[in-house]
Amino acid sequence: MDYFSRIDNVVAFIMKAAVTVLGLFVSFAMVVGIVSRALLDAPVFGLEELVLMAAMWLYMLGAALASRERSHLSADFIQAFSKNETLNNVTKLIATILSVVLAAFFVSWSYSLFSWGFERGQVTPVFSIPQYISQGSLLVASIFLLLYAVRDLVNDVGQLFKKEAVSH
Template sequence: MIDTSRGNNMKAIVDLFASIDNAIALFMKVAVSVMGIFVSFAMVVGIVSRALLGIQVFGLEELVLTAAMWLYMLGAGLASREKSHLSADFVEAFSSNETLHDVTRLIATVLSVVMAVFFVTWSYSLFAWGVEKGQVTPVFSIPQYISQGSLFVASILLFLYALRDLIHDAGKLFIKG
């Protein structure tokens, strides 16, 4: 008799991670959409009020900066999740050898994981420094670490998705068939 409980447990874990990933992705998509609309609207309001009405809207730049930072960083996380970020797959243009493609993809993914570890470390240091210093924006007193936190969150997302890609690429190369 074949023991299928291990396979069922593994499938349940994979399904759990997929559900968590889908929930996070849904949250990011909604946040990116809302912030994109806000940044666009706020920029129009700022330009119209300043250029046409001669009125300065104080603090608008602070709100736009914070929203734009989160917009860009969550967008980078989504691009990494969906593998829609820029890549230079020039080896595939010069060779039709699938094994060579898999090896170069694995090397690129390993480098991505290593760089992501550095990004997590650096962005955490920036975020911790921001919390420690307690700097705030001049008009609304928004803590600077709120926008700096976007870098930390994005670097964690990039690391997790690079790790996912590493597992996939290594499996594709080493577990044929």
């Protein structure tokens, strides 16, 4: 398990660095676009497509990091009202199972979109950047979401059975 943890840490470090760089780029590019358009009356052509591509990767990598840290939005209302640890663990497990199923669908759908974009050869209007580059962010994020959901499922099942073994 230590081997997987090290790989996960390296991947997380790369994703965090990419999110930082992409966030800075999107922020800077938006300021440049606004200043050039509003103050200089000279729009920067193609800037919007670069920002869109960067924003797609920024958002999707951010979602993958949130899934890794299990800090994504969740409706844990049963845990807020119940002090029954077994009930809380079971509801957490059900939510994780649903997350795995939905993440698997997301992988399938994003792969279909990516492969369709790759086959079609669509490109952006100004720089002719292939559309599958931004569509690839959905595929990469969905794979990470699935991997982290499976990891959470294994942990939740282990936690549930560990609690039951202790109580017997």
